[in-house]
Amino acid sequence: MLTFMNNSDSEEEPCNERTSLMSAESPPVPSYQDGLQASEAGEVQAHRKRRTGSSRSPNNVADGDMSDSGVPVRESASENEEEELTLKYGAKHVIMLFVPVTLCMIVVVATIKSVRFYTEKNGQLIYTPFSEDTPSVGQRLLNSVLNTIIMISVIVVMTVFLVLLYKYRCYKFIHGWLILSSLMLLFLFTYIYLGEVLKTYNVAMDYPTLFLVIWNFGAVGMICIHWKGPLQLQQAYLIMISALMALVFIKYLPEWSAWVILGAISIYDLMAVLCPKGPLRMLVETAQERNEPIFPALIYSSAMMWTVGMAKPDTAARGPSQQTWDAAEDGRENHRNPSHADSRMSETRNPVPTRPITSFEELEEEERGVKLGLGDFIFYSVLVGKAAATGSGDWNTTLACFVAILIGLCLTLLLLAVFKKALPALPISITFGLVFYFSTDNLVRPFMDTLASHQLYI
Amino acid sequence: AFFWLVSLLLASLIWFISVQLSDREDAKLQYSLLVFGAAVSVLLQEAFRFAYFKLLKKADEGLAMIGEDGRSPISLRQMAYVSGLSFGIISGAFSFINVLADSIGPGTVGIHGDSPYYFITSAFLTMALVLLHTFWGVIFFDACEKRRYWCLGLVVASHLLASGLTFLNPWYEASLVPIFILTFCTGLWSFFTAGGSFRNILKCLSCEQEGDHRVTMYSALQVPCED
Numbered sequence: 001m002l003t004f005m006n007n008s009d010s011e012e013e014p015c016n017e018r019t020s021l022m023s024a025e026s027p028p029v030p031s032y033q034d035g036l037q038a039s040e041a042g043e044v045q046a047h048r049k050r051r052t053g054s055s056r057s058p059n060n061v062a063d064g065d066m067s068d069s070g071v072p073v074r075e076s077a078s079e080n081e082e083e084e085l086t087l088k089y090g091a092k093h094v095i096m097l098f099v100p101v102t103l104c105m106i107v108v109v110a111t112i113k114s115v116r117f118y119t120e121k122n123g124q125l126i127y128t129p130f131s132e133d134t135p136s137v138g139q140r141l142l143n144s145v146l147n148t149i150i151m152i153s154v155i156v157v158m159t160v161f162l163v164l165l166y167k168y169r170c171y172k173f174i175h176g177w178l179i180l181s182s183l184m185l186l187f188l189f190t191y192i193y194l195g196e197v198l199k200t201y202n203v204a205m206d207y208p209t210l211f212l213v214i215w216n217f218g219a220v221g222m223i224c225i226h227w228k229g230p231l232q233l234q235q236a237y238l239i240m241i242s243a244l245m246a247l248v249f250i251k252y253l254p255e256w257s258a259w260v261i262l263g264a265i266s267i268y269d270l271m272a273v274l275c276p277k278g279p280l281r282m283l284v285e286t287a288q289e290r291n292e293p294i295f296p297a298l299i300y301s302s303a304m305m306w307t308v309g310m311a312k313p314d315t316a317a318r319g320p321s322q323q324t325w326d327a328a329e330d331g332r333e334n335h336r337n338p339s340h341a342d343s344r345m346s347e348t349r350n351p352v353p354t355r356p357i358t359s360f361e362e363l364e365e366e367e368r369g370v371k372l373g374l375g376d377f378i379f380y381s382v383l384v385g386k387a388a389a390t391g392s393g394d395w396n397t398t399l400a401c402f403v404a405i406l407i408g409l410c411l412t413l414l415l416l417a418v419f420k421k422a423l424p425a426l427p428i429s430i431t432f433g434l435v436f437y438f439s440t441d442n443l444v445r446p447f448m449d450t451l452a453s454h455q456l457y458i
Numbered sequence: 459a460f461f462w463l464v465s466l467l468l469a470s471l472i473w474f475i476s477v478q479l480s481d482r483e484d485a486k487l488q489y490s491l492l493v494f495g496a497a498v499s500v501l502l503q504e505a506f507r508f509a510y511f512k513l514l515k516k517a518d519e520g521l522a523m524i525g526e527d528g529r530s531p532i533s534l535r536q537m538a539y540v541s542g543l544s545f546g547i548i549s550g551a552f553s554f555i556n557v558l559a560d561s562i563g564p565g566t567v568g569i570h571g572d573s574p575y576y577f578i579t580s581a582f583l584t585m586a587l588v589l590l591h592t593f594w595g596v597i598f599f600d601a602c603e604k605r606r607y608w609c610l611g612l613v614v615a616s617h618l619l620a621s622g623l624t625f626l627n628p629w630y631e632a633s634l635v636p637i638f639i640l641t642f643c644t645g646l647w648s649f650f651t652a653g654g655s656f657r658n659i660l661k662c663l664s665c666e667q668e669g670d671h672r673v674t675m676y677s678a679l680q681v682p683c684e685d
Contacts, residue, residue: 396556452556454625455576455583455628456621
């Protein structure tokens with residue numbers, strides 16, 4: 001299978017981290033609160049336009065107070081307040097999610113449009129072994145479907161493996177995996193990226209400087225992501241590695257396979273999160289039972305996180321310390337595939353499904369944020385990047401996909417506010433994105449081009 | 459922006475189908491199909507603006523019910539402005555971004571005999587269109603709110619007029635100047651619709667501070683009312 005990889009640059013299996021759930025904060029829910037929340041969800045306005053994505057913790061805090069008195073009389077008032085709070089924080093958090101998603105997409109699109117390397121075909125990943133250089137359309141379609149099946153099954157296997165590891169508390173293994181994978185992303189892919197950018201702009205750089213820059217970048221990144229660091233720096237690093245990963249996908253996935261994979265992954269995401277036996281749902285529920293946050297290094301969080309003590313939730317640090325996640329809860333998963341062990345570097349795959357449902361009991365108001373899995377960032381950027389790369393150099397297609405993805409994200413956040421549990425962030429956005437890509441590329445583009453050539457405006 | 463995109467999608471679908479069904483070779487027919495497509499697109503844009511108004515109205519009611527003092531945090535006027543602005547931005551972006559991208563590359567404008575002022579006139583036209591969409595948004599929402607349907611008709615007619623004027627395009631005096639006059643008039647109209655008046659302008663220009671000479675008492679139990 002190594003023969004499929006005939007690339008000029010050193011490129012092994014990239015980290016294929018797959019985090020495609022959108023998390024909502026949902027604290028552990030005692031049974032009586034379920035009833036309250038159900039009634040509250042029922043009271044939610046159907047036409048709420050403000051996207052709310054904030055956590056439910058204020059709700060639960062209020063419910064907790066209610067529970068002592070056991071009186072539902074003030075329930076509606078408190079629920080109104082909660083909704084008010086939810087709305088107030090919700091809109092802010094939606095914007096807080098828009099900004100990183102937009103930044104990631106901008107980085108990817110800018111790179112695709114300027115650096116030729118990421119649009120050249122230089123071989124394929126071993127996860128997509130079938131080539132698309134076939135003479136007939138049917139054959140090509142078949143190959144892309146087969147590629148998709150292989151890719152998705154690899155992802156499913158990885159996810160199940162991860163969930164099993166988590167269930168049987170093999171934390172060290174998971175952490176090691178995640179650390180190795182983020183090492184590779186931060187050092188190797190950055191090196192390649194920097195090399196290509198410098199080549200494009202014909203900038204000379206000597207190796208000592210390069211080594212210094214990459215060493216600093218990577219070391220600070222590892223610390224920020226896996227340990228503690230300023231929130232904005234951590235967010236910036238997460239955006240950068242998502243963009244790098246998306247660029248790798250754009251380069252190494254063949255055309256049609258990429259689109260079919262995007263579609264298939266959103267369906268998988270839907271099933272994995274919502275089905276009762278779905279791996280991601282089980283991951284979330286296990287984490288909830290144990291009152292642990294899940295792999296924070298794989299989640300982008302839009303707000304400050306309080307430190308969560310794993311052992312004793314009720315004595316967790318309640319002070320408004322603005323620290324990021326504990327080192328105990330990090331990492332990205334790496335998977336060593338034994339069949340490729342003979343390759344000189346570790347191939348790492350990350351099918352990480354991360355659903356950050358962080359169990360917060362402590363939650364003092366201030367900054368509760370929404371969390372979005374990094375895989376979501378990656379696949380959104382892959383869609384927009386592919387649109388930029390292959391849309392015949394057309395910016396309209398890129399813009400249309402961008403708007404579609406953001407609207408899908410809004411709708412998902414709206415649903416999150418309504419349902420208040422972990423939801424997949426991929427399906428709606430990717431569906432909109434795909435629909436808009438194909439329709440804009442085939443229908444709108446000729447129309448707008450013809451109009452523009454006559455300088456007509458509509 | 460999303461709504462505008464959907465309307466554009468539908469319009470180009472209609473145009474595409476009409477082109478496929480027609481004779482490719484006939485240039486006149488293609489041109490008239492283009493005109494038809496543009497007109498359909500304008501009508502669809504306005505229809506989607508109306509649909510967006512309905513959606514925002516419902517959202518406004520919902521927000522008002524949840525709100526603290528029975529009002530929603532953003533007024534319908536602000537929503538009208540934002541909606542018009544976003545229609546304008548996406549419309550301008552779609553019209554102009556490919557031109558911008560091409561303007562970076564090597565080339566000569568108008569080498570085949572077209573006007574050499576293509577870029578600058580495109581820029582001005584796009585600006586006018588963005589402003590026009592903003593103004594139309596404000597007027598449109600206000601007209602729907604107050605049920606003045608003749609205003610609605612006038613907005614649609616002026617959109618058709620603006621789009622039609624661009625058909626005169628290499629003859630820039632006939633297209634640019636009227637469009638700018640139209641923009642200016644629509645701007646004035648929307649300013650008065652949004653509640654502006656000469657006194658407001660004077661007050662704004664003289665930078666008066668309100669409430670300088672008043673002492674306001676706040677009750678501890680009441681939220682201070684916003685003037």
